[in-house]
Amino acid sequence: MSEAGAPAVDPIHQFHIKVLQPFDIFGVDASFTNSALFMAIGALAVFFIMLIGTSGRKIVPTRLQATAEMAYEFVADMVRSVCGESGMKFFPLVFSLFMFVLACNLIGLWPYTYEVMAQIIITAGLAFSIILLTILYGIYKHGFHWFGLFKPSGVMPALLPFIIVIEILSFISRPVSLSVRLFANMLAGHIMLVVFGGFCVMLLGAGYSYLAPLPLLGITVLTAFELLVSVLQAYVFAVLTCVYINDALHPGH
């Protein structure tokens, strides 16, 4: 209603990129933004949790060590069960991806922080790099046979051109769905939180102060739900990375 109140309930406002330190390399805008800041925080958080967690190596682990070990075991089991023992050479990649996405999502849940994974360029950058890696590795490992991924066995020859087009479309949709899923979940969740917060403010402003705690209760429930979604989406991102790497390792299936 009032001019000052409008930006406070603008649910998109939280995703605005702010330039913190203008930076220009040969005409390319490489400014240090709030998005870059929170990515750096996420990466450093993972780095220090793992570094400090693994420095003690006690037989009875400390809390931090237990965290690091659980994260390691969780991802290692996931890679092993999806890609097999030969996929373990991709374990560092999958582990870094999982921890980075998880850290960014969890940090983004704090008030006044920035949700990096609600920017589609970030998730798309991650997803397309993964797919590029699997393509290059698949061709490096299997040569021309890798393209057999697009040709399922036991198909009528007359139908083959259609099937191949469909399989190629399926393959192209992989990085897009991988990035859109993470991005859309985080974006929708954070918009929902702000919208509920806006309800609270508007009810108070309109004089229905006895109703205002209801959206607040909703925010509490939604925050718990967002915590679940954050972890889940990081997990799904990592699992699908494993699935795609598995396709590069064993294209014949």
Add this chain to the structure above:
Amino acid sequence: MQNGSDDADDMKARLAKLASDLQAKREAEIAEERSRSDPGPDKSLGRAMSLGFRVLTEFVVATVIGALIGWRLDVWLGTAPWLLILFLGFGLAAGFNNVYKLAAPPASRAGESRRGNEPDGDQPPQ
């Protein structure tokens, strides 16, 4: 001194035993998990949600990509709207294909690459 190295050896032996016991336990757990397919109630919500999101995005994205490719080809070749219609159909088929692959993982693959200890040719030389 002598005593200390004895202790270290003893500790090493105990650690090795612990490691082998843990390995055996983990294998038993994996075998058990594979034999019983229904997850716990708290796990099933997360699993169902992630599967739901996957089905949704895989289907929608494939359709949209098919439509986009058809549209751009139409603009490029000036054949509107035929390639859009054709590729929309392909995109739909690709979306169904994605969902089908999600719903029905090939039975032959479940046995060999789930567990992953199969001696395939991809092992790096030790």
